[in-house]
Amino acid sequence: MRNITVKMVTAYLLTILLLIFLNFLLQRLLPGDAIIAMYSGHEVVMTDELYAELVSRHGLDLPLHEQFLTYLSELAHGDLGYSYICHASTADLIMDALPWTLLLMGTAFLLSAVVGIVLGVESSWRRGRRFDRSLLAFMLLLDGFHSLVIGIIALAIFCWHFGWFPSSGAMTSYLSTGGIGHIRDVIWHLVLPLATLTLSMIPGDYLLIRNSMMLTIREPYVLTARAKGIRERRIKYLHAARNAILPFTTRIGVRLAHLITGMIFIETIFAYPGLGLLTYNAISNRDLPLMQGILTVSVILVLLINIVVDLLYQKIDLRVGYAY
Amino acid sequence: MHIKQFQEFAKDKLGVFGVVLLLLLLMTAILAPIIAPHDPWDYSAQHLQPPSKEHLLGTNDCGYDLFSELLWALRTSIAFGISVAAITCTIGVVLGVSAALIGGMYDMIVMRIADALLAIPTIMVLILIAAYFKPSTTVLVITLSLVMWQTVARGVRAQTLSLKTKLHVKAARNMGAPTIYIMRRHIMPELFPLYAMGFVTKARTAVFMEAGLSFLGIFDPSTKSLGIMMSYAMRYPHFDIWFNWLLPPVFALSLLIISLGLISYAVEGIFDPRLRRNNVTPI
Amino acid sequence: MISVKDVSKSYKDIRVLSDVALTIDEGEILALVGETGSGKTTLAYLIAGTIKPDCGEIIVRGRMVVDINRKEFLKTVGIVYQSPRDSISHRFTVFEAIAEPLHIHGEFDDTSPGRIKDALREVQLPVDEYFLQKYPHELSGGELQRVAIARALILAPDMLIADESTSFLDPSVQAKVLRLLLDLQNERGISMLFVTHDIGVARKVSDRIAVLHDGRIVENAPAHRVIANPEHQYTKQLIGVAKGKTDVVV
Numbered sequence: 001m002r003n004i005t006v007k008m009v010t011a012y013l014l015t016i017l018l019l020i021f022l023n024f025l026l027q028r029l030l031p032g033d034a035i036i037a038m039y040s041g042h043e044v045v046m047t048d049e050l051y052a053e054l055v056s057r058h059g060l061d062l063p064l065h066e067q068f069l070t071y072l073s074e075l076a077h078g079d080l081g082y083s084y085i086c087h088a089s090t091a092d093l094i095m096d097a098l099p100w101t102l103l104l105m106g107t108a109f110l111l112s113a114v115v116g117i118v119l120g121v122e123s124s125w126r127r128g129r130r131f132d133r134s135l136l137a138f139m140l141l142l143d144g145f146h147s148l149v150i151g152i153i154a155l156a157i158f159c160w161h162f163g164w165f166p167s168s169g170a171m172t173s174y175l176s177t178g179g180i181g182h183i184r185d186v187i188w189h190l191v192l193p194l195a196t197l198t199l200s201m202i203p204g205d206y207l208l209i210r211n212s213m214m215l216t217i218r219e220p221y222v223l224t225a226r227a228k229g230i231r232e233r234r235i236k237y238l239h240a241a242r243n244a245i246l247p248f249t250t251r252i253g254v255r256l257a258h259l260i261t262g263m264i265f266i267e268t269i270f271a272y273p274g275l276g277l278l279t280y281n282a283i284s285n286r287d288l289p290l291m292q293g294i295l296t297v298s299v300i301l302v303l304l305i306n307i308v309v310d311l312l313y314q315k316i317d318l319r320v321g322y323a324y
Numbered sequence: 325m326h327i328k329q330f331q332e333f334a335k336d337k338l339g340v341f342g343v344v345l346l347l348l349l350l351m352t353a354i355l356a357p358i359i360a361p362h363d364p365w366d367y368s369a370q371h372l373q374p375p376s377k378e379h380l381l382g383t384n385d386c387g388y389d390l391f392s393e394l395l396w397a398l399r400t401s402i403a404f405g406i407s408v409a410a411i412t413c414t415i416g417v418v419l420g421v422s423a424a425l426i427g428g429m430y431d432m433i434v435m436r437i438a439d440a441l442l443a444i445p446t447i448m449v450l451i452l453i454a455a456y457f458k459p460s461t462t463v464l465v466i467t468l469s470l471v472m473w474q475t476v477a478r479g480v481r482a483q484t485l486s487l488k489t490k491l492h493v494k495a496a497r498n499m500g501a502p503t504i505y506i507m508r509r510h511i512m513p514e515l516f517p518l519y520a521m522g523f524v525t526k527a528r529t530a531v532f533m534e535a536g537l538s539f540l541g542i543f544d545p546s547t548k549s550l551g552i553m554m555s556y557a558m559r560y561p562h563f564d565i566w567f568n569w570l571l572p573p574v575f576a577l578s579l580l581i582i583s584l585g586l587i588s589y590a591v592e593g594i595f596d597p598r599l600r601r602n603n604v605t606p607i
Numbered sequence: 608m609i610s611v612k613d614v615s616k617s618y619k620d621i622r623v624l625s626d627v628a629l630t631i632d633e634g635e636i637l638a639l640v641g642e643t644g645s646g647k648t649t650l651a652y653l654i655a656g657t658i659k660p661d662c663g664e665i666i667v668r669g670r671m672v673v674d675i676n677r678k679e680f681l682k683t684v685g686i687v688y689q690s691p692r693d694s695i696s697h698r699f700t701v702f703e704a705i706a707e708p709l710h711i712h713g714e715f716d717d718t719s720p721g722r723i724k725d726a727l728r729e730v731q732l733p734v735d736e737y738f739l740q741k742y743p744h745e746l747s748g749g750e751l752q753r754v755a756i757a758r759a760l761i762l763a764p765d766m767l768i769a770d771e772s773t774s775f776l777d778p779s780v781q782a783k784v785l786r787l788l789l790d791l792q793n794e795r796g797i798s799m800l801f802v803t804h805d806i807g808v809a810r811k812v813s814d815r816i817a818v819l820h821d822g823r824i825v826e827n828a829p830a831h832r833v834i835a836n837p838e839h840q841y842t843k844q845l846i847g848v849a850k851g852k853t854d855v856v857v
Contacts, residue, residue: 007439015444141582144581257445264540283541295451
């Protein structure tokens with residue numbers, strides 16, 4: 001138990017170190033003058049005063065190790081830099097976008113997990129039969145659609161053609177109804193991005209659960225439960241699925257990576273004002289400090305979720321305690 | 325691959341379908357310079373033309389022939405997928421096997437880096453690096469490979485560790501075989517299914533990433549790419565161009581990813597016969 | 608030919624062999640008898656030169672094993688393992704399996720196919736192309752163990768180590784393989800170390816029997832004397848157990 005916690009913590013510390021190092025190095029590795037490279041080509045007028053301010057702001061006049069320490073202390077204070085293109089602090093921009101992303105990602109994560117688990121369990125329970133075979137073929141097909149593709153098709157059909165849903169934004173500005181009307185407006189904007197993101201996540205979840213169930217179904221305790229005459233649904237979800245879901249939780253890192261990738265594309269397509277769209281805008285404007293801030297925040301987010309899941313996993317599965 | 329495994333694979337209809345599909349796409353991509361009716365960089369045609377005999381899919385806003393552009397874009401995607409998969413697998417196999425055989429501190433460091441990479445959202449790193457350095461496609465291929473090897477390395481390492489204890493490996497050692505011989509004759513051939521599996525899944529991810537990143541505008545806009553085609557087509561939502569400009573790259577990309585996905589699923593089934601979906605055991 | 612002097616070996620904190628002394632003469636068959644965990648396999652591998660003792664020395668024809676080039680020495684020892692299914696890679700054909708020692712020692716040349724066929728004839732297996740290209744899963748356990756024997760003998764070793772070589776086979780096949788091993792040893796006049804847990808089998812095949820118990824040699828005498836007059840209590844037990852079951856007919 002203690003061993004695995006130590007392993008975990010080392011892995012996460014290493015990740016954070018890698019990230020900080022990458023961020024730090026990127027700023028300094030730039031060919032030519034970092035400041036000019038970062039701010040050239042924009043509407044920023046590079047005066048001597050601005051240049052001097054930027055140099056001291058980035059601590060570029062200090063020796064390298066002091067620069068690194070300064071960078072660390074800024075990071076510790078939640079200072080992620082300043083976007084000269086948006087004229088706002090990077091942290092503020094990210095904080096504005098983060099709630100929408102969390103809403104979108106969190107809901108998609110839960111929805112796809114529930115749908116994936118139920119379909120995976122039912123499919124494996126009827127394995128080899130028509131229901132299973134056609135569902136499997138369908139999922140393999142769906143898995144072949146890039147989240148971009150699903151998003152574009154949904155956008156073309158429901159926004160452009162039918163005009164049922166808004167093609168951008170997360171809510172209508174200056175909406176006067178308030179209260180319930182406001183909530184309905186938010187949901188209305190959320191439907192398409194959420195549906196496409198969920199749809200792009202389901203095949204992965206389904207295939208994972210189905211495979212894992214195929215192995216669990218043959219375990220003696222499932223057979224025993226059947227022999228004891230316990231009700232079918234109880235065996236399926238209480239006995240078999242509970243164990244089949246374990247590998248699901250350990251792959252949380254991979255799933256999150258998928259989710260984040262999908263999120264960036266889908267927010268871009270539907271112009272949903274979360275971290276993904278912010279990233280896209282940062283790319284279009286070459287807003288480097290903003291990009292670095294987004295990377296830092298998203299990695300920290302992923303790590304936090306990983307830590308929580310790992311701790312939960314140890315609680316659920318006592319086997320981990322002595323299997324290592 | 326071992327003969328038996330080939331036969332196993334041939335039994336999987338979906339897998340065979342995937343292989344056929346992939347071969348067709350591959351042929352198209354290789355023959356693109358011959359099949360393409362126009363030079364995809366030639367913008368002399370009239371712009372935004374509907375499909376005609378002259379231009380099978382019509383032309384885009386700059387007067388490029390869309391059909392020729394599509395063929396070249398498919399070529400880019402496949403080349404990108406293959407190169408990333410090859411480099412990623414090579415890194416993964418070398419690190420995985422050496423970690424298993426050398427062990428100790430080296431093994432620990434490699435595996436901790438693999439863990440760390442697992443938690444970093446690859447796409448963010450790529451976007452950041454692409455934005456800073458405006459790298460060439462080659463550099464992007466290498467960068468992507470450098471952050472994707474961890475799953476291959478893990479699988480290879482685990483398999484090598486278990487192979488190391490096999491009696492036929494010990495027997496060869498007892499005959500005086502050097503490590504290189506053991507790697508070549510006893511370990512590498514056994515790893516082939518893993519290598520195939522890794523190659524297909526990584527190629528799939530790479531194709532996925534290439535389309536996505538070019539859609540976001542990270543590649544040089546003059547490159548022919550499915551993602552770039554889609555992103556340009558998206559700028560004209562109110563013209564009736566979606567079926568001849570937007571759908572073809574969407575369709576081509578999906579076919580490519582589907583074929584790779586089917587193959588990887590079939591290979592996985594060979595790997596773990598317990599997952600074989602056609603064998604129905606009564607319970 | 609080979610003498611083992613006061614050899615000890617431990618794995619981590621567990622002592623497997625303590626102060627073992629043993630000799631094998633030229634052309635002699637020595638049976639090493641002991642139960643699982645007695646250290647008999649460890650002792651066999653020490654003699655084969657594949658592991659090193661913690662202390663003590665192993666001398667072959669007057670030279671210390673540690674002084675002989677390892678690869679050269681391994682050439683002079685052939686090992687036949689317990690399970691041929693595990694000791695031969697399932698990816699090798701019969702031909703490739705027997706050719707493996709030749710490849711490892713860089714001796715594979717134009718004469719090799721002939722040598723391999725000779726070796727197959729010696730172990731009484733077919734030598735046609737069809738058989739040479741068969742894979743292990745197409746052969747029976749007995750056939751495969753013969754292939755393993757041919758592999759062990761292809762480099763014309765001075766000593767053959769049979770590590771429980773017959774215990775995985777069916778009783779009827781067991782007898783045939785045992786007889787084959789004896790014939791080969793007799794024809795070639797090489798020494799043989801026969802490792803087994805079955806003192807009944809040991810009596811049938813060997814000139815001399817050494818009994819290992821808890822990492823020590825408790826008995827070391829000509830086979831007939833060990834069976835007729837066991838000195839150690841443990842040997843008596845082993846003989847008692849062996850008598851209780853049907854003997855292998857040789």
